[in-house]
Amino acid sequence: MQLYTEITPNPATxxxxxxxxxxxxxxxxxxxxxxxxxSLMARKLFQFRFVKSVFIxxxxxxxxxxxxxxxxxxxxxxxxxxxxxxxxxxxxxxxxSTGGSTAHADDTEVVRRIKQLIDENVRPAVAMDGGDIVFxxxxxxxxxxxxxxxxxxxxxxxxxLKAGIQGLLTRMVPEVKExxxx
Numbered sequence: 001m002q003l004y005t006e007i008t009p010n011p012a013t014x015x016x017x018x019x020x021x022x023x024x025x026x027x028x029x030x031x032x033x034x035x036x037x038x039s040l041m042a043r044k045l046f047q048f049r050f051v052k053s054v055f056i057x058x059x060x061x062x063x064x065x066x067x068x069x070x071x072x073x074x075x076x077x078x079x080x081x082x083x084x085x086x087x088x089x090x091x092x093x094x095x096x097s098t099g100g101s102t103a104h105a106d107d108t109e110v111v112r113r114i115k116q117l118i119d120e121n122v123r124p125a126v127a128m129d130g131g132d133i134v135f136x137x138x139x140x141x142x143x144x145x146x147x148x149x150x151x152x153x154x155x156x157x158x159x160x161l162k163a164g165i166q167g168l169l170t171r172m173v174p175e176v177k178e179x180x181x182x
Contacts, residue, residue, distance in 0.1 A: 143180070
């Protein structure tokens with residue numbers, strides 16, 4: 001099994017990439033230990049006192065560490081834990097999120113366009129950085145999004161949200177006036 005690391009824009013977070021599919025569709029976000037009830041893998045990672053959050057995507061696990069720890073010391077420990085878990089054959093998660101961008105029958109045309117732009121243009125780029133973005137709502141010209149994984153708490157996430165995502169959505173959907181993180 002191949003397992004390698006990639007840096008993310010968030011210095012507290014690393015992306016551990018596997019040559020196996022971990023989640024066929026969707027993502028799983030565990031911003032703290034108490035949220036990890038649906039993932040044995042996440043619960044195992046939270047046993048390490050340095051782990052602050054875990055995010056699981058299609059073929060990667062994003063781990064955020066506490067500030068007082070150094071990645072040089074932690075990478076082998078995390079890689080061994082992930083590799084050992086994957087070799088056990090146990091399911092990675094019991095349930096996943098589709099990212100909140102799945103179109104619903106009661107969505108307005110504007111909301112459908114926003115969700116489509118997020119799915120096609122934003123989420124793939126954010127996933128490359130070890131995170132995800134969840135559509136939470138649209139009201140009075142304001143799109144509300146929740147950042148997950150490496151994007152949550154990342155120093156550059158505000159710039160990404162305002163310059164990148166807000167710029168795209170206001171250009172492509174005239175009804176959008178602003179994008180806010182929730």
